[in-house]
Structure formats: structure tokens, C-alpha cells
Amino acid sequence: MDRFASVEQLKGVGEKSKKMLEKLEIYTIDDLLTYYPRTYRKFEDCTSTEKLKEGETVAVCAQAVRPLTVQYVKRMQITTACLSDGSGEVLARWFRMPYLKNTVLPGNYYVFYGKISRKGTSLILDQPAVYQPEQYEEMRKVLQPVYMLTKGITNHMLTKLIHQAMKEIDLSRDFLPESVRQSYHLAEYDYSMEEIHFPRDEHHLKLARERLVFDEFFLFILALKIWKERTEEKQSAFKMKRDELTDVIERLGYELTGAQKQVWAEILDDMTGGRVMNRLIQGDVGSGKTIIAFLAMILAARNEVQSALMVPTEVLARQHYEAFHRLAETQNLKICAVLLTGAMTAKEKRIAYEKISTHEADIVIGTHAVIQEKVSFDRLGLVITDEQHRFGVRQREALGEKSETMPHTMVMSATPIPRTLAVILYGDLEISTIDELPSNRIPIKNCVVNTSYRKKAYDFISREVKAGHQAYVICPMVEESEMIEAEDVISYTEKLKQELSPSICVEFLHGKMKPKEKNEIMERFLENQIQVLVSTTVVEVGVNVPNATVMMIENAERFGLAQLHQLRGRVGRGGDQSYCIMINGSENGSNQKRLDILNRSNDGFYIAGEDLKLRGPGELLGVRQSGAMEFKIGDIYSDAEILKKAGKAVSRIRKEDPELEQSCHRELKERMDFYMKNELKNLSL
Numbered sequence: 001m002d003r004f005a006s007v008e009q010l011k012g013v014g015e016k017s018k019k020m021l022e023k024l025e026i027y028t029i030d031d032l033l034t035y036y037p038r039t040y041r042k043f044e045d046c047t048s049t050e051k052l053k054e055g056e057t058v059a060v061c062a063q064a065v066r067p068l069t070v071q072y073v074k075r076m077q078i079t080t081a082c083l084s085d086g087s088g089e090v091l092a093r094w095f096r097m098p099y100l101k102n103t104v105l106p107g108n109y110y111v112f113y114g115k116i117s118r119k120g121t122s123l124i125l126d127q128p129a130v131y132q133p134e135q136y137e138e139m140r141k142v143l144q145p146v147y148m149l150t151k152g153i154t155n156h157m158l159t160k161l162i163h164q165a166m167k168e169i170d171l172s173r174d175f176l177p178e179s180v181r182q183s184y185h186l187a188e189y190d191y192s193m194e195e196i197h198f199p200r201d202e203h204h205l206k207l208a209r210e211r212l213v214f215d216e217f218f219l220f221i222l223a224l225k226i227w228k229e230r231t232e233e234k235q236s237a238f239k240m241k242r243d244e245l246t247d248v249i250e251r252l253g254y255e256l257t258g259a260q261k262q263v264w265a266e267i268l269d270d271m272t273g274g275r276v277m278n279r280l281i282q283g284d285v286g287s288g289k290t291i292i293a294f295l296a297m298i299l300a301a302r303n304e305v306q307s308a309l310m311v312p313t314e315v316l317a318r319q320h321y322e323a324f325h326r327l328a329e330t331q332n333l334k335i336c337a338v339l340l341t342g343a344m345t346a347k348e349k350r351i352a353y354e355k356i357s358t359h360e361a362d363i364v365i366g367t368h369a370v371i372q373e374k375v376s377f378d379r380l381g382l383v384i385t386d387e388q389h390r391f392g393v394r395q396r397e398a399l400g401e402k403s404e405t406m407p408h409t410m411v412m413s414a415t416p417i418p419r420t421l422a423v424i425l426y427g428d429l430e431i432s433t434i435d436e437l438p439s440n441r442i443p444i445k446n447c448v449v450n451t452s453y454r455k456k457a458y459d460f461i462s463r464e465v466k467a468g469h470q471a472y473v474i475c476p477m478v479e480e481s482e483m484i485e486a487e488d489v490i491s492y493t494e495k496l497k498q499e500l501s502p503s504i505c506v507e508f509l510h511g512k513m514k515p516k517e518k519n520e521i522m523e524r525f526l527e528n529q530i531q532v533l534v535s536t537t538v539v540e541v542g543v544n545v546p547n548a549t550v551m552m553i554e555n556a557e558r559f560g561l562a563q564l565h566q567l568r569g570r571v572g573r574g575g576d577q578s579y580c581i582m583i584n585g586s587e588n589g590s591n592q593k594r595l596d597i598l599n600r601s602n603d604g605f606y607i608a609g610e611d612l613k614l615r616g617p618g619e620l621l622g623v624r625q626s627g628a629m630e631f632k633i634g635d636i637y638s639d640a641e642i643l644k645k646a647g648k649a650v651s652r653i654r655k656e657d658p659e660l661e662q663s664c665h666r667e668l669k670e671r672m673d674f675y676m677k678n679e680l681k682n683l684s685l
């Protein structure tokens with residue numbers, strides 16, 4: 001069977017399951033094989049009911065003291081059981097599984113495996129899986145893979161399919177040269193694939209994972225180097241006249257920070273030096289990256305060269321567009337910017353296309369719509385992409401293809417990557433770091449509290465609103481769910497409307513809303529017509545409302561540290577004291593420890609480093625949460641050591657055999673060609 005054939009070739013995959021697998025981005029058998037487990041489950045020893053704690057996942061060996069009951073609550077069947085293991089009792093409940101009544105019989109012992117949650121004052125075992133005790137003992141011997149799922153696809157289904165694919169595909173060809181494998185003590189490819197999905201134990205899993213993480217970094221770094229070399233060959237840059245833009249900078253109304261000045265000088269040198277700029281601008285949340293992008297675009301416009309700024313969301317595109325418009329107007333810059341987003345009407349888009357192709361527009365600010373076929377530029381000389389990990393190489397190339405001369409490129413990233421790692425990853429790409437916040441900023445005051453603090457938090461928000469400020473409240477979910485106990489935007493908004501004075505306007509925002517509705521809400525929030533915005537993480541990237549001073553995050557334990565830092569970065573963007581209230585909805589000690597890191601510091605680089613220490617390098621059973629660089633299995637922070645090795649291995653190969661012509665590199669060359677064609681596009685830069 002061909003590794004790149006459709007998953008349909010596998011037994012049991014019909015039209016319906018094919019569609020569902022596509023939701024997980026599994027199209028081919030290869031996609032399936034490289035759909036690595038999110039984590040592994042090790043079945044614990046059984047716990048006695050006396051020792052149960054909220055938030056823990058436990059196994060309880062118990063019997064039902066009486067027949068199970070099935071009740072209807074809001075038209076949903078809920079099955080409950082009272083379980084006893086001799087030391088005490090605990091309630092278990094299942095949604096939509098009435099048949100358990102006939103399989104879980106009083107008097108027989110079973111192992112119930114699930115999470116303990118709280119219902120009122122008592123603890124409850126939620127949705128536990130049920131096993132025969134002997135079956136459970138067998139399962140405890142191995143690690144169980146846990147995959148990220150979607151509706152209609154179960155863990156069991158994926159496991160079975162991967163098992164089948166493993167049998168069908170020949171994995172014995174190893175593309176990594178033997179010498180590399182030996183030098184870095186890496187396991188064989190087929191062994192690693194087998195063990196990553198079906199590990200015998202933690203030791204084997206560790207070896208397998210190291211090898212696959214190495215592969216991922218190695219291929220990426222090598223591909224990037226080859227790609228850069230190839231593009232550089234055909235690069236001729238737009239030569240621009242030097243202009244310090246002192247007139248613009250002096251009238252900004254604030255002084256650029258030292259770091260901003262430094263980065264601007266670097267960009268100016270790049271853009272006027274005759275070489276094509278390829279620069280990554282890293283800066284912590286709120287460090288003022290946008291103005292740097294604007295300056296570069298103004299410089300281009302003054303040289304009669306067009307520029308494009310692409311951002312990941314509609315909301316952000318509009319915000320940048322309006323900010324630029326204001327700047328151009330107040331300074332009478334005579335530079336024309338147009339907005340181009342997917343949500344605009346066909347007519348609006350047509351007008352924008354026209355302005356771009358005739359060069360009436362100097363600057364285009366938008367979402368992915370900017371790279372659509374219909375957009376033709378006159379002289380596109382500068383491309384800026386925001387939030388690098390959301391734009392792939394292919395998209396950047398697509399933009400580059402719209403211009404005969406290679407445009408200068410700048411990538412703005414708010415996910416701090418330690419410089420040492422960035423250098424390995426991006427090779428000889430230039431990196432600028434804005435490591436200083438504007439001087440008018442007052443450090444954000446943080447607190448991590450439990451849900452009993454809510455009332456106080458609402459009073460606090462009311463006071464801030466009275467003083468003319470605004471607040472965000474973040475919830476992890478859009479709508480209420482029976483399965484997950486977490487706050488949701490819709491019911492929370494209703495609740496807040498009751499809790500707060502009617503004079504305070506509370507509205508919600510989430511990703512499932514229509515673009516037009518989202519824009520309208522954001523605009524009203526920006527104009528302070530809405531004082532409290534209840535939102536999902538759609539506000540996470542780049543939203544800039546300096547008048548907002550409170551960020552309250554419900555179920556903070558459900559977010560990764562990098563994400564929480566980004567969310568918090570939505571406040572403290574003006575000269576007023578701002579606050580971040582993180583509500584920890586669990587009693588689990590390790591969550592508290594994680595959140596304490598944010599409580600202690602507002603520095604993104606420090607947080608990334610502490611996160612790394614807390615998780616430890618190469619941690620196997622943790623959920624990925626760094627948010628930076630979306631590799632399938634590798635995590636640049638916790639796998640930093642492997643990243644360094646991969647960087648070294650690439651340098652060695654490049655020195656010994658840059659064209660991969662030697663016979664020992666034949667498999668690698670094949671793999672690389674495929675990678676360049678099909679996979680690089682999914683990764684940043």
C-alpha cells in the first residue's frame with residue numbers, strides 16, 4: 001500500500017469516517033501515521049474512595065450498592081450509580097449511556113476510571129470508563145495512547161486504524177543517514193513509529209519520541225536552509241532611498257523606546273542596503289511592534305513601493321487599518337491604505353482590487369484575502385506578516401510571486417523564543433528583539449484566586465468601569481456543555497448582566513459569530529460603548545484597546561501559560577494601572593504552581609523559561625502549550641536540546657554534501673524533496 005494513498009484504502013474507512021478524519025487533517029495514510037498521540041494514559045493503581053480529590057483522574061475498584069438509575073434531565077438521559085469499595089461511597093454519573101444499567105450489575109466488582117469533579121458539596125466520578133478488574137490489570141501493563149479527537153472519531157477507532165496502517169506500510173526504509181543516527185544516538189525509524197503509538201513502556205517511548213522530534217526539527221531546518229538558498233539566488237531587492245522618517249516619528253505623540261529605535265535602525269539598513277530583507281521581529285505583548293511595521297510601510301510608500309500587512313484575524317486587520325488611517329490623517333501623510341478581508345462585500349473588494357492594481361493604494365492591510373489570485377499589485381516591495389506561526393511558507397511565496405522583484409519580508413512575533421533557539425530554527429534569518437516596554441507602562445497587578453472571589457471581582461470591575469475604564473472576561477467555552485465543566489461565554493454574559501449595574505453594557509464575542517457581528521462588537525468596545533466584554537480567546541492576539549484595565553480569566557487552569565500571557569497582554573497597554581484576575585477553577589496543586597509563575601512576572605521571556613523548567617525537558621505526558629511553532633510532536637522549549645542537536649546535524653550535512661548527492665544521502669534527498677513540496681508549507685516562514 002502506498003504511504004501517501006488516501007485513508008480510504010484502509011478497511012473500515014468509508015465516506016463518512018473519511019470526512020471526519022479530514023477534520024483532524026488526516027487525509028492520507030501518512031497523515032494518520034504521523035498523527036501522534038497527544039499524551040499517554042497510564043492506568044493508575046486503584047484508589048480507595050476515602051482518598052478521592054477533585055480534579056484527579058482515578059481508578060476505583062468498587063461495586064454498585066443498588067441497581068443503576070436512569071433519569072431525564074432536560075431531555076437527556078443521565079445514569080447514576082452509587083459505588084462502594086468498602087472504605088466509603090462515591091456517586092458516578094454518565095450522560096447518554098442508559099444501557100449501563102444492564103451491564104453494571106450490583107454485587108459485581110468493576111474498575112471505574114474517570115475524573116473526579118464536584119457537584120455541590122459532594123464529589124462525583126464523571127463519565128467513568130468501566131472495566132472488568134482482570135481486563136484493567138492487563139491494561140495497566142502498557143501505556144495507552146490518547147489522541148486528539150473530533151466528533152465521531154473515538155480513540156479506539158484511531159488506534160485500530162493506525163494499527164492496520166502499520167501492518168500495511170513498509171517503515172523499514174530510514175531516511176536518516178546511518179552516520180547521523182549513530183552520532184546522535186537515535187533509534188531506528190520503524191521502531192520509533194511503533195513505539196510512539198504503542199509504547200511498551202516509558203523508556204521505549206522516550207527513545208522513540210527523541211528520534212521523531214529530531215526528524216521534525218532536522219527536516220525543518222534543512223528545508224529552510226535549502227529554501228532560503230534557492231530564493232536568494234533569484235532575489236533582487238527593491239532599492240530604497242534612505243529616509244529616517246524623523247518627521248513622522250517626532251509627531252507620534254510618544255517617544256520610541258530604545259529597543260524600538262534600535263529595531264527601526266536595523267530595518268532601515270536592510271531596506272535601503274540593496275539586499276532583500278528577511279527579518280523576524282520578536283517583541284513581548286504590548287512592546288509596540290505595530291508602529292515599527294507602519295514605519296517600514298511608510299518608508300516603502302515614500303519610495304513608491306507598495307506594501308502588504310497580513311494578520312490572522314478580521315478583527316485585527318480592521319484594527320490595524322484604522323490605526324494606520326488615524327496616523328496618516330493626523331500627520332497628513334498622503335499615503336493611501338486599503339483594507340482587504342474575506343468578510344467584505346464583493347463590491348468593496350472590487351474597489352480595493354482596483355486601488356491596488358492601479359497603485360492608488362500604497363498599503364494593503366488584511367487577512368488571507370490579500371494573497372488571493374484576484375489581487376494584483378503594481379510594485380509589491382514589502383510584505384509583513386503578523387503572528388508568524390499562522391502563515392506558512394507557501395502563503396509567503398504566493399505573495400512574493402505577485403512581484404517580479406522579491407519583496408522585503410518582515411515577520412512579527414509576539415511569542416518570545418529565546419534567541420539561542422530562534423537562531424537555530426531560523427538559521428541565518430535576521431532577528432530583532434524589542435525587549436523593552438514603553439516607559440509609560442505601569443506593571444500589571446496580578447492575582448490568582450478561586451471561584452469564591454468572583455463577587456469581589458465583579459465589585460472591582462464595577463469600580464473600574466465607574467472610573468471610565470473597561471474590562472475583559474475570558475471563558476474557555478462558547479456555549480454550555482454537559483460534558484465539560486467550564487464557564488461559557490453565553491451563559492456568563494447573562495449572569496454578568498444580572499450581577500452588574502444595568503448602566504454597564506456587557507456583551508459577548510466568540511469565534512463562531514459572523515465576521516460582521518464580531519467587527520461591530522469590537523468597534524463598540526473600542527469606543528467604550530461596551531464596558532465589559534465577555535469573550536473566548538479570540539481576543540488573544542493583538543487586540544489593542546488601551547482603555548481596558550481589567551482582564552478576568554475564568555478557568556485559568558485550562559489555558560497554557562503562553563496563552564494566558566497573551567490574554568493578559570490585552571490590558572496594561574495604556575498609562576493606567578491594569579489588573580489581571582485569574583480564577584483557578586480546580587483544586588489541583590500543579591495548576592496553582594503553573595499560575596503562580598504568571599502571578600510573579602509579566603515578562604514573556606521569563607515565563608517561557610519558567611514554563612520550560614516546570615515541565616522539564618522532553619516531558620512525555622504533558623500537553624503541549626508553548627504555542628510557538630506548531631510542530632507535530634516537537635516542542636521548541638522542552639525539546640531545546642534535541643533542537644540543538646538537529647541544528648548541528650544539519651550544519652554537518654550541509655558542509656559534507658550540500659546537494660545531497662552522495663549515495664548514503666539518497667533516501668534523505670527523496671524525503672527532502674517531498675518535504676519541500678508538501679510539508680514545508682504548513683510550517684512558518
Ligand SMILES: Nc1ncnc2c1ncn2[C@@H]1O[C@H](COP(=O)(O)OP(=O)(O)OP(=O)(O)O)[C@@H](O)[C@H]1O
Nearest residue numbers: 254255256257285286287288289290291414438542
Ligand atoms: N514607545 C511607545 N511609547 C508609548 N506608547 C507606545 C509606544 N510604542 C507603542 N505604543 C502604544 O502601545 C500600544 C501597544 O502597541 P502595539 O499594539 O504595537 O503592541 P504589540 O507589540 O503589537 O503587542 P501585541 O503583540 O500584544 O499585539 C499601542 O497603543 C501603541 O500606540
